[in-house]
Each structure stands twice: as structure tokens, then as C-alpha cells.
């Protein structure tokens with residue numbers, strides 16, 4: 001039985017710890033101390049580190065963890081991260097025998113040039129997508145193009161609908177405020193805001209989300225839907241003829257929201 005636990009870090013990061021009774025794998029440790037604390041408290045041994053992209057709030061804990069645990073660090077082949085020991089890319093498979101988990105790698109560039117996503121399908125569908133897909137939103141485009149980011153999100157969307165999405169920031173409520181502005185008639189968004197607010201009032205994470213839910217509420221995944229196209233056209237005062245143009249306007253709008 002696997003536990004997937006969000007360790008809070010910084011203002012709004014989640015560092016996911018995937019573990020059984022003995023071993024743990026950590027995703028994007030931007031800082032080591034709360035991870036060491038969690039491992040010690042639960043008598044866990046670290047067996048691997050997974051990195052989605054090179055940003056410091058996802059990698060800066062590696063060096064200190066490696067002083068305590070001699071473990072492989074998996075990370076994107078197309079980015080330089082000095083602590084990564086095993087570079088991986090789309091098509092690669094990752095075996096984590098200590099926690100009996102098998103993961104596949106997807107290239108999901110856009111937020112950064114080499115960003116990768118880890119996907120597991122046994123015993124349940126899981127996606128560790130870093131700063132690509134967020135609940136009700138998506139990552140900023142720092143290094144890639146809107147086209148790349150759009151395609152990366154679509155690639156994640158082709159995974160099974162019941163997949164749980166473990167992103168790395170608690171941005172849900174502010175993303176919902178933006179989504180409601182774009183898509184004011186979406187009743188599921190209103191419902192999601194209610195449930196997300198109730199969770200946050202008790203300091204409970206709104207993550208994981210699921211792909212099925214995201215496909216009904218996340219405007220960045222719905223750029224081909226009439227309501228979203230209309231919202232983006234009104235904002236840009238242009239007619240937008242394809243989903244990537246709609247996506248580009250939405251991302252720009254969100255940057256200035």
C-alpha cells in the first residue's frame with residue numbers, strides 16, 4: 001500500500017513523498033529539512049529522488065538529501081541539473097523496486113525547455129507533472145512556446161481520466177478566480193470553488209486533482225470549447241481561430257490577472 005504525502009515547503013510548494021512502510025521516493029525536493037523530518041518521523045529510508053525540471057524550488061534539497069542517502073536522482077535529459085545522476089526522457093521507463101512502483105516518462109516542455117512528467121498506472125493512475133498542469137490552471141511559460149505548453153497539456157490529457165494529478169503548487173483558489181472570469185457560466189467551477197475553499201479553510205491541500213475534473217473546469221484544457229473561445233475573444237478583441245491561439249491569449253491574460 002502506497003502513501004503519497006504532501007510535504008509543505010516555502011509559500012505554496014508541495015514536495016510529494018511516495019512511500020510504503022519502509023522506503024520513500026521524493027518528488028522535486030526544493031528543500032531537504034522538512035523531508036528529513038518526515039522520513040525520520042515515519043522511520044523511512046529514501047530510495048530515489050525524482051525531478052521534473054531545473055527550478056531551484058524543485059531541486060535545492062538534493063545535495064543535502066544525498067549527504068544522508070546514497071540514492072539515484074532522476075531528472076530531465078534536456079536540462080542541466082548538477083545533482084541528477086540518471087537523465088531520463090520520453091519513452092524511458094523507471095523502476096522503483098523498493099516501493100514497487102513503475103513510472104513512464106513524458107516530455108512536457110513549456111514551463112521550462114526540458115520539463116518532464118512521471119506517469120504510473122499500477123496500482124492506480126498517477127501523474128507527477130511538476131509545474132505543467134495545476135488544478136484549474138497551468139504553469140507559466142518561461143522557456144518554451146505557447147504551442148509547446150499547449151501540446152504538453154494535451155499529452156497529459158490523453159492519460160486515463162481517472163489519473164490523480166500531483167502538481168507541485170497550491171494555486172487552486174486563485175486559479176479558480178481566473179477560470180470563473182473566463183468561464184462565468186460553468187457551474188462545476190462554482191462547486192469546485194466551494195469545496196476548495198472549505199479544504200483551504202482547514203489548511204487541507206486541494207491536490208491531488210484528477211484529469212476528469214480538470215477537463216470540466218480548467219480553461220487551459222478547454223481551449224476548443226465555445227465558452228472559453230468566447231471569453232478569450234472578448235478579452236483580446238480578436239477572433240481566435242484555433243485552440244493554440246485561444247491558449248496563448250488565456251496564458252497572457254492570466255499573467256496579467
Ligand SMILES: [Zn+2]
Nearest residue numbers: 053055111131
Ligand atoms: Zn518551475
